Amino acid sequence: MSLPSTMKVVEIREPGGPEVLVAAERPLPQPGEGEVLIKVAAAGVNRPDCLQRQGSYPPPKGASDIPGLEIAGEIAALGAGVSGLKVGDRVCALVTGGGYAEYCAAPAPQCLPVPKGYSMEQAACLPETFFTVWVNVFQRSGLKSGESFLVHGGTSGIGTTAIQLAKAFGCTVFATAGSPEKVKACKDLGADHAINYKNEDFVYVVNENTGGKGVDVILDMVGGDYIPRDIKALAEDGRLSFIAFLGGPKAEVNFAAVMMKRLTITGSTLRARPVAVKAQLAAELKEKVWPLLDAGKVAPVMAASFPLAEAAKAHALMESSGHIGKIVLTLD
Incomplete structure (x- = not known):
């Protein structure tokens, strides 16, 4: 041409x-x-x-x-x-x-x-969302079939991709979103549990639906005051991956829980x-x-x-x- x-x-x-x-x-x-x-x-x-x-x-x-x-x-x-x-x-x-x-x-x-x-x-x-989800959820965090997964921002480009891929690979999926319409969209995409963060506490919902065990992997693009709550919501040997900080990159964290639960905290830019x-x-x-x-x-x-x-x-x-x-x- x-x-x-x-x-x-x-x-x-x-x-x-x-x-x-x-x-x-x-x-x-x-x-x-x-x-x-x-x-x-x-x-x-x-x-x-x-x-x-x-x-x-x-x-x-x-x-x-x-x-x-x-x-x-x-x-x-x-x-x-x-x-x-x-x-x-x-x-x-x-x-x-x-x-x-x-x-x-x-x-x-x-x-x-x-x-x-x-x-x-x-x-x-x-490209951007699939590369990002693949590297952070499946490569760095090692999510595998039979595990549980939470993604924040479930109706974002990243969130809609992460819900579908985690479900396709045999995982139980939790997602947070900010309106009844967005909660429904997460469920329609395959989320087992969609949480309206404006009137529900995701830590409570995760613990209620995992028998207090927590989730194996969290993908977080919010940060801020979600960080200590993510740590509470993770299971033993859980993995937390950051890809953005819409709520800010700083938080006060009790690292004793990280040590006691043997957590892995990671993040990346591509x-x-x-x-x-x-x-x-x-x-x-x-x-x-x-x-x-x-x-x-x-x-x-x-x-x-x-x-x-x-x-x-x-x-x-x-x-x-x-x-x-x-x-x-x-x-x-």
């Missing part, structure tokens, strides 16, 4: 609210060694994009300053040394930035095929990790999770889509927390 020399993008004019996202034109990126150039059809919107826009989550060294961490589209060009992919392949990819654009370069090992029957919008909902690490994650997802997507046993939940030029509206919706599932930007 013949490629243009420039492309439309959405860039961050200065740190601030959603209104600082503005349309611009940039030179077409060139795929480096081991990379592919993707003609973007849809890009996922994630909380880290909002943090970057506010000035509190700068891109890693060498990454594009254009926001956007996940894309879906067709491969438009191959960099040197790429094998196993070809121009025209439909893929979705995890990227370190640059997703809010007509074209985006991506490391070839971080590309995954668009699942059977999926639109590009649906495929753009996959964006700055090397391609080799993400390649291993992509390979595991392709083997263990993509068949579930192809078979329709697990599917992303899409809340809304906006044209690329309306990225500010997408960010406003994200920050309102009024949505259930993923928000996507679409390109012509």
